[in-house]
Amino acid sequence: MKIVGHKTRRVDGLALAKGKPVFADDMPKKDFLYAKILHSPIAHGRIKSIDKTEAMGIDGIAAILAHEDFSVHYYTTAGQGFPEPSPRDTRIFDDTVRFVGDRVAVVAGESLEVVEKALKLIHVEYEELPAIFDVRESIDNEIIIHPGKDGFSFLHDAKRNIAANIDEELGDVETGLKESAHVFEGTYYTPYVQQAHIEPHITLTWFDENDRLIIRTATQVPFHVRRIVGEVLDIPVGKIRVIKPRIGGGFGGKQEILNEEVCAAITVKTGKPCRLEYTREEEFYAARSRHPQYVTYKIGFRDDLTINAIDMEILQNSGGYGPHSLTVMSVTANKTLSLYRSPHIRIRANSVYTNLPPAGAYRGYGAPQGFFALESLMDEIAEKLNVDPMDLRKKNYFQEGEEIPIAKLLGEGREGFPVILNTNGIEACIDRGRKLIDWDTIRNSEKTGVFRRGVGVATVAQASGIAGVDMGSVYMKMNEDGSFNLNVGATDLGTGSDTALAQIAAEVLGVPVDKIIVLSSDTDTTPFDTGAYASSTTYISGGAVKKAAEDILQQILEQGKKILGITEAIIEDNHVVSPDGKSISYQDICTKSFYTDHQKQIQATASKISYDSPPPYNATFADVTVDTETGFVKVNKIVSITDSGQVINPQMSEGQAEGAIPQSLGMALSEFMIFDDKGRAVNRDFEHYHIYTSIDMPEIIAEFVHTHEPSGPFGAKAVAEIPIIGPAPAVVNAIYNACGVRIRELPITPEAVLSGFSKTK
Amino acid sequence: MxxxxxxxxxxxxxxxxxxxxxxxxxxxxxxxxxxxxxxxxxxxxxxxINGLVDNFVNADDKAVTIQAGATLQSFMDTVKPINPNCRLFDGARASCPSKNIRNQRTFGGEVGQNRPNSDALVFLHAVDADLTIYTGSERTISIREWDGNGIVTQIAYYPNKIESIELQRFSVLQSAPAIVIVGGIRRSGQLEFAIGGTAHKIQTFNVMMNNWNKNSISEIAKNAVRQFIPDHFGSLAYKESLIATAVKRLGDAL
Structure with missing residues (x-):
């Protein structure tokens, strides 16, 4: 292949590098209103009254909207396919607030200054209600966070505070555990962590000359934004256009209809254009984050060290509302149970409400929580059984040709589809990583002195889109200079997916990448796509691009033959060539097709849905040094080896790994959202919430092993999420190797390491 | 803005x-x-005040003179060729990892902010830097005695009066503000420590070399931790142990 599998310049790279006005906010804002949300200062309460009089009296204030300005309608803010498998438990504004940061009202005015002044002059009287902050105390608590109301749907058990539940079993786990020679159990905790995308949530709305509502927004899911805003504000989708410009990162945080409906409501109520942007502080307490989870595994092994039964429990914190609560837990179970074979598996999971901020989608989507538990426990088991942790894992992986039963059992809020494993490069990933990290030397080195070095490994699996749910579509047409417009519903949120899709089209058509003009995404001009999530874009949308490009190629061939007046021809070097040497170029075919010969537009549409979701695999190795006098951990090196099938663009794929690794290291060592005893977020800025920066990075080696997935475009599987999963458990396992301290709760604070070390003496 | x-x-x-x-x-x-x-x-x-304060750094064996408008980056650029092991570099690097970032912190601002978790400030307290302050007229005082009033125009310290300097910082990430930072010097037969971090203020402690032992370390840590704040990165007991470890390491190195 000439283009797929090779580095190429990003199609949006120059515009970004030159600082061109490409982001949502980069547009003239003549006569715009500026909007801000009044957030709840209490964790749980009823709004007895809202007095807007004084605030409305400020010059320049155009509107203040609160619950009494909207009819009662429940929806979910989760940007998922319809019907969304998330509880419909949210109103645009409610008379009950359920976390510090919940929406109370929106104020719009001529400047941010007057709006901020007005926010302080809205007088809200609350009846404060008792609150739940500990996820372990939520179920059957006398405090009910969503007391039953008409209009809820897809909410598992409001009276017990259970937003979502999974209770599934294959085989007979109790018997399987009883019959096992060795049974091991562990419970592991992962906290709230933030996506921390550079660009905050921002939306601009206005009416165009035809009174259609235009929404320009930083989103991963433009078509879901259109549908949900239409539903909430009772506007037909045909009267709404959503434009997704360049996005400054999303990582799942923008798979949410976070403020689009609120900004649009201002435009609808006032007829004026409006802009609503979150500050960094609001991102921390009023946006979304990773669901905290307690995950317990009980695993039974036979004497030959193969797994006989896996019993899994999840207790997940949804926060005040339940977007993504079912599906994140489902992914936790689904992905972890897709790695190791076990005849008996059981999942019992609850996602429960608390009066903390709602969690949502975050890269990995439940898999990082689950694999932190599973891969930590596998290491503990290897230690107890005195076997090499990689040998133990290798004995239990699903092999090519095997069916993964959990895939059918747990789909996207419903039964899934069977997955037969076509490709599995995990053992090659392990073998490569083991060499690159210098496993045997460091693993077996003497562990003495103040500074102790260790290595750890974690092996993980993900998916390539959601089987039977994710759908991508493209429209493609040819131009007379031999270029092609590729209009894709897929959403490039900074990942470079536009470039990968252009490469796929260019490879099929045999043209340079710069001949592919990508437009993504605009609900008026690009066809439907479920959005950028679940590692679906390359596999699903890329599949649609390949189909459309193949259709175009066939049309070029047929049109060329007609123009040349021949019946046999091939395509060679951008020409249709007859056996006797007559030829016509792409450009001439298109020009003649437009103006003179057999006139038509060469164009194609294609959609792709897959009932497969082939897992990419990854082995991550960590090399750490532990200061045993202070408990501080320094990560020296991370080796991340991934099987994502045929890599479309090696540079961008490496970039995915290099971006994912610091996010996972942050979850392991430095990031967590802290709340005080009133449920208020304590660390609401980057001075107090510590993400990895360039100077904190360890040495990183990110490589790929090659497999060819027959169901993917050119053999590709997904790459976006898989590298974020392994670093945290690999670091935890490396710390154990270094100093004998086993950490089961993230983040790994130095105090916890020191305390653990003192117990090992 | x-x-x-x-x-x-x-x-x-x-x-x-x-x-x-x-x-x-x-x-x-x-x-x-x-x-x-x-x-x-x-x-x-x-x-x-960019037009009113200078922004250069002069450094030789006797004195390092930092004009208030000098950035941490310019400090690194000037001092590194002369003293490649200057312990202030760690903090400076954490504060401004790239020469290309738009807003680079100035020394005047760093001193004026008076943040106890500032690496630079702990270093300057440790070396007992002189501040030139404008309050209607210029005067020079020890940084340890400055009450925060006035405009800082110049900072100076004198390596030739110091036998050795060390800095130890503990933070979860290099780029994160330190939980504990201890700067230490040895001069005239005594060890002097400046201790900052997640604390209310930077404190200084002196120990005569002949009294340097486990008890003096423990005493410094016990007293210093009183100004510290417990948080999600550590209890006070843990921070006391961190201070003790930092002081011990510095003392041994000095």
Whole structure:
């Protein structure tokens, strides 16, 4: 292949590098209103009254909207396919607030200054209600966070505070555990962590000359934004256009209809254009984050060290509302149970409400929580059984040709589809990583002195889109200079997916990448796509691009033959060539097709849905040094080896790994959202919430092993999420190797390491 | 900038700047890193003193003189060729990892902010730097005695009076503010430590070399931790142990 599998310049790279006005906010804002949300200062309460009089009296204030300005309608803010498998438990504004940061009202005015002044002059009287902050105390608590109301749907058990539940079993786990020679159990905790995308949530709305509502927004899911805003504000989708410009990162945080409906409501109520942007502080307490989870595994092994039964429990914190609560837990179970074979598996999971901020989608989507538990426990088991942790894992992986039963059992809020494993490069990933990290030397080195070095490994699996749910579509047409417009519903949120899709089209058509003009995404001009999530874009949308490009190629061939007046021809070097040497170029075919010969537009549409979701695999190795006098951990090196099938663009794929690794290291060592005893977020800025920066990075080696997935475009599987999963458990396992301290709760604070070390003496 | 800023003053003299600084809602503006990060809505007037303070660093064996407008990066550029092991580099690097970032912190701003978790400030306390302060006229005082009043125009310290200098910082990430930072020097037969971090203030402690032992370390840690704040990165007991470890390591190195 000439283009797929090779580095190429990003199609949006120059515009970004030159600082061109490409982001949502980069547009003239003549006569715009500026909007801000009044957030709840209490964790749980009823709004007895809202007095807007004084605030409305400020010059320049155009509107203040609160619950009494909207009819009662429940929806979910989760940007998922319809019907969304998330509880419909949210109103645009409610008379009950359920976390510090919940929406109370929106104020719009001529400047941010007057709006901020007005926010302080809205007088809200609350009846404060008792609150739940500990996820372990939520179920059957006398405090009910969503007391039953008409209009809820897809909410598992409001009276017990259970937003979502999974209770599934294959085989007979109790018997399987009883019959096992060795049974091991562990419970592991992962906290709230933030996506921390550079660009905050921002939306601009206005009416165009035809009174259609235009929404320009930083989103991963433009078509879901259109549908949900239409539903909430009772506007037909045909009267709404959503434009997704360049996005400054999303990582799942923008798979949410976070403020689009609120900004649009201002435009609808006032007829004026409006802009609503979150500050960094609001991102921390009023946006979304990773669901905290307690995950317990009980695993039974036979004497030959193969797994006989896996019993899994999840207790997940949804926060005040339940977007993504079912599906994140489902992914936790689904992905972890897709790695190791076990005849008996059981999942019992609850996602429960608390009066903390709602969690949502975050890269990995439940898999990082689950694999932190599973891969930590596998290491503990290897230690107890005195076997090499990689040998133990290798004995239990699903092999090519095997069916993964959990895939059918747990789909996207419903039964899934069977997955037969076509490709599995995990053992090659392990073998490569083991060499690159210098496993045997460091693993077996003497562990003495103040500074102790260790290595750890974690092996993980993900998916390539959601089987039977994710759908991508493209429209493609040819131009007379031999270029092609590729209009894709897929959403490039900074990942470079536009470039990968252009490469796929260019490879099929045999043209340079710069001949592919990508437009993504605009609900008026690009066809439907479920959005950028679940590692679906390359596999699903890329599949649609390949189909459309193949259709175009066939049309070029047929049109060329007609123009040349021949019946046999091939395509060679951008020409249709007859056996006797007559030829016509792409450009001439298109020009003649437009103006003179057999006139038509060469164009194609294609959609792709897959009932497969082939897992990419990854082995991550960590090399750490532990200061045993202070408990501080320094990560020296991370080796991340991934099987994502045929890599479309090696540079961008490496970039995915290099971006994912610091996010996972942050979850392991430095990031967590802290709340005080009133449920208020304590660390609401980057001075107090510590993400990895360039100077904190360890040495990183990110490589790929090659497999060819027959169901993917050119053999590709997904790459976006898989590298974020392994670093945290690999670091935890490396710390154990270094100093004998086993950490089961993230983040790994130095105090916890020191305390653990003192117990090992 | 941010919407609450109604005016940016560019005073022609330090006297003018000092008078403007006394007005409510005013803040001195030089590098701007802290100001822009915080966007304090009560600040309505910025006083741009970039034209009033110099921005160079002079360094030789006897003295390091840092003009208030000098950035941490320019400090690194100047001092590194002379003293490649200067312990202030760690903190400076953490504060401004790239030469290309727009707002680089100035030394004047770093001192003026008076943050106990500032690496640079702990270092300057440790070396007992002299500050030149303008409060209607210029005067020079020890940084350890400055009450925060006035405009810092110059910082100076004297390596030739110090036998050795060390800095130890503990933070979860190099780029994160330190939980505990200890700067230490040895001069005239005694060890001097400046201790900052997640604390209310930077404290200094002196120990005679002949009293340097486990008990003195433990005493310093016990006293220092009183000004520390427990948080999610560590209890006070843990921070006390960190201080003790840092002091011991520094003392041994000095």
């Amino acid at each position: 941010w919407y609450s800023i109604k005016s940016i003053q560019t005073p022609q003299t330090l006297d003018e700047a000092f008078l403007q600084q006394q007005q409510e809602g005013s803040a001195l503006f030089s590098g701007g890193s802290y100001l822009v990060a915080e966007k304090n809505p009560s600040i309505r007037t910025l006083i741009d």
